[in-house]
Amino acid sequence: MKRFTQKSWSKWLMLLAFLGYGSVYAQSDSNGESPVTKTYAFKNATVIQAPGKSLSKTTVLVKNGVISAVGTSVQIPPDAQVIAADSLYIYAGFIDGLNQTGVKRPENQGRVRAENPAKPTYTESGVTPQVSVLEQVDFKSAQLEEWRKAGFTTAHIVPYGRMLPGSGSVVSLAAHGAVDAMVLKGNNSMYAQFTGAGGTYPSNSLGIMAMWRDLYKNAQLSWEHQNLYKANPSGIERPINDQVLASFYPTLNKERGVVFNATGLLEAKRALDLQKQLGFPLILGNLKEGWTLIDQIKASNTKVFLSLALPEKKEAKKADGDAAWLASEKEARNERIEEAYKMYVAQAATFEKAGIKFGFAGIDAKSGDLKKNLKVMMDNGLSETAALAALTTNPAEILGMSNQLGTVEAGKLANLMISTAPYFTEDAQIKYMMADGMLYEYEIKAPAKKTNGNGNGNASNASFDPAGTWDFTSPTPMGEINGKMVIEKAASGYTGKMTVNTPEGSSSEDMTLIKAEGDKLSFQINQSVQGMTITLNVSGTVSGTKFTGNMDTGQFGAFPISATKNPGL
Amino acid sequence: MNKMKKILYSLLVALCPLLAFGQIDGETPKPQAGTFFLTNAKIVTVTKGTIAKGSVLIQDGKIADVGANLTAPSGAQVIDLNGLSIYPGLIDSGTSLGLVEVGSVPETNDNVEIGTVSPQMQALTAVNPNSVAIPVTRVSGVTTVIANPAGGLFPGTAALINLVGYTPDQMYAGFKGIVMNFPSSARRSNFDRRTDAQIKEAADKAMKNINDLMDKAKLYADIDAATDVRYYPEMAALAEVVKGNTTLLIEVNAAADILEAIKWVQERKVKAIFTGVLEGWRVADKIAAAGIPVVTGPMLGMPTRGSDRYDKAYANPGLMAKAGVKVAIRTSDTENVRNLPFNAGFAAAYGMGKEEALKAVTINPAEIFGVADKLGSIEKGKSATLLVADGDPFETKTNIMHVFIDGYKIPMTNRQVRLYQEFLKRDPGLVK
């Protein structure tokens, strides 16, 4: 009999897990939520099979999570749920090139003070490439549904952390009920950021650039040492299994790319410089100001996910008062702002013109803004074909998954976005999403009466309930701080406590003057620092479960702060 | 035994100064009073034109006479200036001199108090007449400065001081004003990342606070006129502003804030001087129309906005002066108040012109602070506060040869000069 090696043992375990997963569907479902069949036929639809390739009166047959046929004369099996799709448009499900959909920030991942700041551990430095994003995934997260509703079926997700938070994975956004089941491609990228470790090395880009070079060089040496030992251990110092350096091996061997979250021109340039010096395959993720880097991006064969977030266009305010200098100055200034705004919203078009295939990154965007932002990009020169490619085929290719994702073709995974009209038309609404073979249906709203602006339906006096537990973070010049805010309803108004995680432990301060009006939340903290009391004024706006605002420390500056309300508590 | 000890002790105490004296070499020059006859000089009076060759007689601390054809009275110390130039002493209209000794050592900083409303705090009391920076400053011809308190809404009362004397009273030059920091819509620094709305909110709050305080001060003044009021030094100080007895030195910089401040001054009917006024050029005509004098500086500063032309800080005083604003210049410095003439030089070069720039550091501040009867020009009867230079005092190449403050001939030395003298040719040099 063949002995179980460790490898085959784990294979067996995986098989067991898979069977177990399948058996979920064999159980009865007292809530009546599970589907009757896993075979679906979308009949007589307009299928946009790939960007620029449209098929009419076409049926798409899905079986066990796979597209089994696409055509005009598809045999519909008897176990299929048939969906009349005569007036519907079927697209490949969208792929988000870089996001943290469903990823939860681990507790206490704030600013760390190393035991010996001059000789920090990897973890203290924020160098944890051996961590997998899958360790941080919450498969119940409402974000999965949020992004699915916007048309996305797949996302390349990355972990929270600092300089090297860990590896990213490509996951399905279907409600799988288990993390393992979500994974389409595990740990396929090395995620990198220009986020310093606060009071610990590396605290900013200076240290991060240097540390990258050091880590890379030592990974090469360690790889050499390992091979030397593997070839013949006799007389060779035993190599230490350094998990951090080992995480670099696939990158050294060009099997795994580095995804840099590089929004700004300077960050992106620095990532490109590291790529040039070290030679790893690079993906620039979340790029917002990349238009001047096109030559270097092309020359280095760097892949790109452009940010889906766009600058908010504000109407130019009228000059106040009677001062003529104000009016003329404002005019000149607005001209430059307008000019700059154009560069940002035309970034995608600029990349298209340069012949660079790019995908999109949703990491800084709101799912609800997708269509609005795509329209802005298209109004500024992006073609429909390129926009669709950036949502489907390009990210599939960049992530090395073209044979599974990106088009509506037989054999590919059943990831579909089905809309009531051509997606890029204004009236189009998503009727169905199919993610990994699971079907989601959405209510179609009667065309809304035209309102001014972009349909922000919140009445200005609509209130929200601030009570609950919020996780907050704030990037200060000395690094990110984070912690919790717990707000409780009191007899009149609210009481609250803000807990800040510091290297020395966490400290709590009372929140005072908590005010919630309209979509605004504000409060005050009085913090005692070295015998002096500093008043922090925090104020900002709440949208859904997200709070974004500013923390004003008085003479020591003001910093952005953002928080997410924890629904579980 | 005890008695013996006491006697010995007092003997020692009595002997000590003698012993010490025995170890001292050389002499320390001191400011010297007397009758001085400065002759053969070009005299730039500022207010009465320039005398190509003339004399100034200094007696009892005052300019006893000025003219082309004077003769030295007997007993006067005659100083033949042989073509050198006499200018009025330069006035720096905003500094921390005497209040701060070493910037980063908090124990030596006496310009900021706890609390935001402390108008009664007196800068003059805290001025250290023996600050090492004072002799370093006055040899440059800067003879008179405003010592400013800082921080909060009403940080305290500033004072005009002459840079000679052993007590604050000896130094006091006749003007005090209450400093007020007008609520600002500007960012404090590059690290201030509040939104515009938040900045405005904070400014509005501060403005309301100021108005409440002024209302209270008015109430205090009204009650005080009728009856005894409780001890309330903050209100007592502000009441003098309400009554028009004390001038406000209003620190205001951003253009929109300056417009607000003009409105506020007019509504409140207070006596005011604007200080800072870095964006004054944007609203210069409005300041001129309001007739509010301005203390501005430093010139050697950055433009306030990224989009502003690079030289806006240099050009600001000239642009305001052209619009008809009465402008005085300040360095806003502590240890380097000696750079006042260079600030004036930059203002002159970038549009103000030499003559107007000279006024901005002499007669203009004297008038603004109400001490033009004593300072600001070379005129008979004024305080003998002047400098003698071998050229244009705004030029770095020029040497300041003599300085007189309140009639005292100032020794042209200080710790920095003494270090030069000791170390120019060190002995031992490289080898012992």
Added chain:
Amino acid sequence: MKKIFFTIGLVLTGFTAMIAQTKKGSMLIKGGTVITVTNGTLENTDVLIQDGIIKQIGKGLSAPSGVKVVDASGQFVMPGIIDAHSHIALDAVNEATSPVTAEVWTGDVIDPLDIGIYRALAGGVTISHAMHGSANAIGGQNVTLKHRYGTMNPDDLKMQDAPRTIKFALGENPTRVHGRGNNIQPRSRMGVEAVIRNAFSEALQYKDAWAKYNAEKGKKGARPVPPKSDLRMQTLVDILDGKIIIHCHSYRADEIYMLIKVCQDFGIEKLVFQHTNEGFKVAPELAKYTMGASVFADWWAYKFEVYYSTAYNAAILMENGVVTSINSDSGELIRHLYHEAGKTQRYGGLSDEQALSLITINPAKQLGIADKVGSIEVGKQGDIAIFSAHPLSVYAIPQMTIIDGVTYFDIKNDRDDMRLAVSPTEQVEPIFLSEHDHKCMQDTEWLFGLAEHSHE
């Protein structure tokens, strides 16, 4: 086959040239008073720059065809001003987390969009030494920049032919940040010396380990295990090997003397002192053993270690034969270094030529670029500043600033708003009242534990 190879070669050269080449210009500057700094002052003289290099200096030169003429009659033409100590165009200054950070490099964090670059140009400054901050005993490596403002590419600002330099720092800053802030050495000036000596000693061991490995590797049948790589140690080895010039932030005479001794012990000769407020007390030593001192014209008393300073420092150093420069360390001061140099005429009576050497040829020597810039000489790079009056006069106004024969500042033609990039959303432009403050982060350290950039 050969032909194909040739074409590929051509394409490749073309490509690298495209990346490495910055703009080079030609112009004839006519009729100015030319202050060469190294060879006297020449009245009514022309300077011809071709392809970025000074080709001719003389009277009555005529412009080759296609070369534009700049009329400088009545004006003063001097070498582009060089600032040996600056932090403009950087978006991070201090990696203040360890007392030794030799591996970091400000060349990694250049910000070409900084409006400060243009403002420096408008003060006649063509080159600045963009330094790491002073938080660490051994700080990061610096980068020498040419102010080729207008590019979005940080690489275009680098002066590629300048040698490597590194920042060291003594005294209050490193002891405050590490000793008082983090409770690790150095806490005192004794500790600063120890930290530096330890670092160099470890670097020698590191060098040795690699030398052994490399020697072993060449031998037949040998299978040596590579030592760990450490760029921090490697950088220190490069200093020991004379490949990097030390620029050391220092104030007190004792600490200056200390580092001179340490460098002597380790055989290091390339050493420049920065700030050097008490340099005048050890002027003979500085003259004999170092590449000079870069000082402030008159800064003092902003912290305790500069309380016993004198504005006569530069004059005493010059008279003692120290290669002396005047630097800014400030985005504000850099705009009028010519005026700062002028102060040495009041404090110590330096001649015009001496005073101007403080901001031209002398900083060039300290940065190791004196063979390329720092004076108006045939063969040097065409970096020029043109002034309305003698540059040491307080009334002088810079008219034009030229780098490699290309005009980057022109008082007559430049628009007011010279920002390269603006925020796409910022309706109300921020107003900064204290941007010029050289102590900008000093007071926030205790709040955040460490200084982001304390460069005082």
